[in-house]
Amino acid sequence: GAVVSQHPSRVICKSGTSVKIECRSLDFQATTMFWYRQFPKQSLMLMATSNEGSKATYEQGVEKDKFLINHASLTLSTLTVTSAHPEDSSFYICSAQMGSTEAFFGQGTRLTVV
Amino acid sequence: QKEVEQNSGPLSVPEGAIASLNCTYSDRVSQSFFWYRQYSGKSPELIMSIYSNGDKEDGRFTAQLNKASQYVSLLIRDSQPSDSATYLCAVSGSQGNLIFGKGTKLSVKP
Numbered sequence: 001g002a003v004v005s006q007h008p009s010r011v012i013c014k015s016g017t018s019v020k021i022e023c024r025s026l027d028f029q030a031t032t033m034f035w036y037r038q039f040p041k042q043s044l045m046l047m048a049t050s051n052e053g054s055k056a057t058y059e060q061g062v063e064k065d066k067f068l069i070n071h072a073s074l075t076l077s078t079l080t081v082t083s084a085h086p087e088d089s090s091f092y093i094c095s096a097q098m099g100s101t102e103a104f105f106g107q108g109t110r111l112t113v114v
Numbered sequence: 115q116k117e118v119e120q121n122s123g124p125l126s127v128p129e130g131a132i133a134s135l136n137c138t139y140s141d142r143v144s145q146s147f148f149w150y151r152q153y154s155g156k157s158p159e160l161i162m163s164i165y166s167n168g169d170k171e172d173g174r175f176t177a178q179l180n181k182a183s184q185y186v187s188l189l190i191r192d193s194q195p196s197d198s199a200t201y202l203c204a205v206s207g208s209q210g211n212l213i214f215g216k217g218t219k220l221s222v223k224p
Contacts, residue, residue, distance in 0.1 A: 044158070095212075101146065105159070107157055
């Protein structure tokens with residue numbers, strides 16, 4: 001299957017700082033990328049849909065000013081968690097799709113805010 | 115609101131048995147259906163995709179789709195302890211995204 005690379009895989013940051021997570025589709029052009037968050041023992045929760053060259057569409061309850069998403073090219077989308085707080089600690093996962101076919105997931109980023 | 119429903123489990127089966135995972139969806143116009151496996155602390159990985167009614171087999175895995183009943187299932191034959199994971203059903207949404215169920219936790223006992 002297609003390869004989606006997510007970086008970093010694990011990050012620990014201090015409360016109040018910002019963290020950037022990168023998601024790259026390595027062998028295909030992803031017109032749409034998705035960002036998910038998963039708390040322990042819970043299901044994937046879609047945060048936002050990122051379309052190349054346009055503003056991301058955020059799900060209800062997700063603060064767009066806190067979770068900044070940029071999708072500047074067909075192979076790269078970034079999620080920046082601004083002014084992170086301990087409650088933002090979670091597993092963040094990106095996925096990329098080719099049209100409306102299967103989604104391929106990045107490895108995920110374990111964010112811990114201390 | 116479009117929904118994908120799965121029994122959360124845990125579903126426990128003995129090694130070598132058939133594990134049967136079920137999923138129903140609410141959007142009748144959905145066209146694409148997927149099963150993902152997620153190990154604890156890892157991101158989901160695609161196991162099977164199915165687009166038309168009937169069965170689709172890949173090794174020990176068989177996906178079954180019944181669009182009239184809005185039902186999709188995954189059978190795992192000769193279950194192994196390494197199959198123990200959470201299995202996510204996903205259905206295509208109207209905006210190109212995938213709508214995920216909450217997942218069924220499968221435990222295969224040696």
